Amino acid sequence: MTSVRVERLYKIFGPQPTEAMRRLDRGEEPDARNTAAVVDASFTVDEGETFVVMGLSGSGKSTLIRMLNGLLAPTSGQVFVGDTEITGMSGRELRGVRQRTMSMVFQHFALFPHRSVLDNAGYGLRVCGIGKDEIASRAREALGMVGLEGWEDRYPQQLSGGMRQRVGLARALAAGTDVLLMDEAFSALDPLIKREMQDQLLDLNAQLSKTIIFITHDLNEAMRLGDRIAVMRGGRIVQIGTAGQILREPADDYVAEFVRDVDRSRVLTAAALADPAATAGDGTEPVPAHTPVRDLFALFGSSGRPIPVVDRGRVLGAVTPEAVFAALSHRTEEAADA
Numbered sequence: 369m370t371s372v373r374v375e376r377l378y379k380i381f382g383p384q385p386t387e388a389m390r391r392l393d394r395g396e397e398p399d400a401r402n403t404a405a406v407v408d409a410s411f412t413v414d415e416g417e418t419f420v421v422m423g424l425s426g427s428g429k430s431t432l433i434r435m436l437n438g439l440l441a442p443t444s445g446q447v448f449v450g451d452t453e454i455t456g457m458s459g460r461e462l463r464g465v466r467q468r469t470m471s472m473v474f475q476h477f478a479l480f481p482h483r484s485v486l487d488n489a490g491y492g493l494r495v496c497g498i499g500k501d502e503i504a505s506r507a508r509e510a511l512g513m514v515g516l517e518g519w520e521d522r523y524p525q526q527l528s529g530g531m532r533q534r535v536g537l538a539r540a541l542a543a544g545t546d547v548l549l550m551d552e553a554f555s556a557l558d559p560l561i562k563r564e565m566q567d568q569l570l571d572l573n574a575q576l577s578k579t580i581i582f583i584t585h586d587l588n589e590a591m592r593l594g595d596r597i598a599v600m601r602g603g604r605i606v607q608i609g610t611a612g613q614i615l616r617e618p619a620d621d622y623v624a625e626f627v628r629d630v631d632r633s634r635v636l637t638a639a640a641l642a643d644p645a646a647t648a649g650d651g652t653e654p655v656p657a658h659t660p661v662r663d664l665f666a667l668f669g670s671s672g673r674p675i676p677v678v679d680r681g682r683v684l685g686a687v688t689p690e691a692v693f694a695a696l697s698h699r700t701e702e703a704a705d706a
């Protein structure tokens with residue numbers, strides 16, 4: 369398993385990046401010819417964690433993710449994949465890291481129209497010196513994981529948008545890399561399909577435990593998927609936290625405004641409210657970590673017994689009706705204060 373660590377990462381586009389960085393360090397804005405796309409980003413994504421980078425258009429998300437796999441060189445700062453620093457690596461070395469360790473899933477699928485679904489899913493393996501049969505078998509297995517068994521011989525134009533994105537995901541899974549970078553991967557999909565894909569990603573990752581860095585401008589998506597979320601604004605990361613932390617303690621007015629209209633019962637998960645010290649009622653069925661809080665209401669029933677929460681076979685704790693009530697009433701109190 370592989371973690372990803374970023375230290376004091378900057379990317380300035382323009383003719384005078386060094387001068388622009390000096391200005392930023394002095395607390396000034398760069399002059400108009402230079403764009404500070406990413407400013408002083410530092411974080412660690414743990415092994416097996418889903419880390420979502422969320423922000424409005426132009427906040428620097430794509431620039432950040434492209435520096436993580438070396439598609440863009442930072443102006444300053446370091447990126448570590450596992451124990452290996454990738455900043456400063458040659459193009460050849462970087463391609464090696466991408467083949468072995470990091471796969472990317474794009475918004476617009478990036479499928480080859482004249483290749484079959486099977487060929488598309490196995491495409492990333494062609495450059496790895498693996499035999500044809502093994503490529504086909506790994507691609508088949510990955511297509512099975514995303515629910516596309518039986519579609520191997522079709523072509524991309526015969527598939528719906530959601531299915532195409534499943535092929536994109538299967539390609540990344542077939543590559544067998546520990547890290548998945550997903551850039552607005554579900555943003556082009558209809559809301560219902562998008563939700564299905566989110567569910568599938570959550571289910572898959574409960575089994576596979578990949579390290580996922582997921583870019584989105586959709587706060588609801590960020591909160592559903594992310595173990596932690598980094599909120600970006602104007603190139604800077606203004607807050608990193610769990611969905612619960614960001615909802616309860618937004619770092620500033622900008623984040624507070626952003627989260628104001630979120631439907632907490634949908635985005636808060638059982639894991640976010642699980643108390644390790646709470647004991648579950650005897651015989652109460654556990655729920656998976658990513659169960660939305662609103663699905664717990666019916667499960668409490670009339671007994672109101674705490675519900676245990678499990679993640680990959682491990683009990684995280686239990687959710688009490690009081691914890692749910694407190695989390696959901698927060699917004700109501702705010703509304704009453706306003």
Ligand SMILES: Nc1ncnc2c1ncn2[C@@H]1O[C@H](COP(=O)(O)OP(=O)(O)OP(=O)(O)O)[C@@H](O)[C@H]1O
Nearest residue numbers: 381403405423424425426427428429430431432585
């Ligand atoms: N190659 C480039 N040259 C100059 N400026 C760039 C370049 N790429 C990005 N920028 C600028 O950097 C800033 C951050 O862009 P970026 O694409 O990373 O944001 P984003 O949050 O991913 O936005 P979106 O969701 O619209 O893709 C923007 O002001 C953008 O105009």
